[in-house]
Amino acid sequence: MTPTHDELRELTGAYVLGALPDAERIAFERHLATCADCSAEVRELQAVATGLATAVPQVDPPAALRGRVLAAATAARGGQATVVDFPVRHTAGLPAWLAVAASLAAVALGSYTLTLRQRIDQLQVQLRDANARAEGVERDLRVARASADRAGQIAAILEAPDVRRIDLAGQASAPGALGRAFWSASRGLVFTANNLPPPAPGRQYQLWVIPPDSKTPVSAGLLDGTGEALTFVAPGTAPRVGAVAVSIEPAGGAPQPTGDIVLLGSL
C-alpha cells in the first residue's frame, strides 16, 4: 500500500524528532526528495527540534567534571574516529626507489669514462631485471597478504565478543534476495548476500549502514561481482549500526541512496 501525500505529510513531526522506525523513515526520506512542501516543513520543524535541546532546566555540572573531561578527551586523541575503515587498494606500480636509483646512477656516472658507461649500462639492465622481479614478487605478496588479511578480518569479526547478527530481507525489487551482516562495534562489519539479481549495465550494488539515532545512511562501500554469494568486509572501526541496507546505484556509487533498496534489515 502506498501512503498518500497527506498521510506522509503527517510524518514530518515524528521524522524530525527521530521517532519513525527505519522502514518508514526511509520511505519518508524518499518522499522528501520529491516533495518541496514536505521538505520545507521538515526544515522549519528541525529548528524546533534544535530548540528543544536547550528547552530544559539548566543545571551546572559538578566542578570536578571539568578536569576529568579535559584529561580524558585529550588522552583519547590517538583513537581518531573514522566511520568505516576500508582496505586501501594499492595500485601496482614500480618500486619508486629503484627507478630513482637508476636515474641518479645514470646522471652521476654517465659522463665519466666508457668503462664506467658500460658498467652503468650493465647496472641498468640489472636494475630493470630487479625491477621486474621485485614488481612480480611485490604483486604476489600483496595478493597473498590481502587474502590473508581478509580471512583474518572476517574471522576476527565473527569471533568478536560483541558480534551481532543482522538479517536482511529482500525488498520488492529483489524478493528472493537474502543478506546477512555480522557487526562488531570494535572490529567491523562482514556482509554476505545471496540471490541478488545481477545489476543492470552501469549499475552497482551499494551497502549502507544506518546508525541508530541517525537519519543518514553511511556508505559502507560498493559490492563487486554479480551478487551471487558475495562477501564484503569493512574492517577496523565500524560505525554504530542500527540497520543495514543495500541499494542499487549508478556504477561508482552515490553519496546517499538514490535507487531502489533491495535488501534491508535492522538490529
Added chain:
Amino acid sequence: MTPANRDEANLATDRATVERMADGDTAALAVLYDRHARAVYSLAVRIVTDPGDAEDVVQEVFTQAWQQAGRYDAGRAPVAGWLMVMTRARALDRLRRRRARVTLVEMNPSTPDPRDPAVTQEALAITAEEAGRLHGALIGLSEGQRTAIELAYYEGLSQSDIAARLSEPLGTIKTRIRSGLLKLRAAMAGVGDTP
C-alpha cells in the same frame, strides 16, 4: 551590542575555538567546555536523569568533539548545534541500553558523523531570542502535544512506542507531534502569540 550581533560573535568564537582544537590546542578544548558544558550537561540530565550517567555523557561528547574537531565543517552547523546533536545521540544511546537491560561490550569511541546532512545549517542556527520564545511556548501546548513531543525527543521513543505508552491511536500521536511542533515553530518565529 544587539542580540543579533551577540549571536554572530558567539558563533564566530565557537568556530575559531574548534579550529584551534583541530590543531591540537588543548586550551581551546577547555574554552569549548567552559562555554557549553552547562548546556550539554543539562540536556544529558534531562534525558538520562542519573547525574553520574549525565557526567559520562558530557565526557563522551567533549572527547568526540576533540577527536572530530578536524572534521567539523563550519559551513554546516553552529558548534552549539553540533554539540547538542552529539549529546542527544549519546544520551539516548545510554538510555536505550539501560532500558533494554542489555549488557553490551563497551562501545568503541567512534560514532556516526554528527554532521547529519538531513539537518540544515539554518535549522541548527536558532537565535537566543527564538530559543527563549520556544521555552515559553512549550508550556502553552496541550498536555497531549507536549507529552508526545517530550517522549520522542527526550526519551527517544518511536511514534508507535508513544502510542502504546499513552494507549492512544497511532494517528492521534502523529497529529499531536506535528501540530505541537508547528505551534512551537510559530511561537519561535514570533507569530501566533496565543498559546
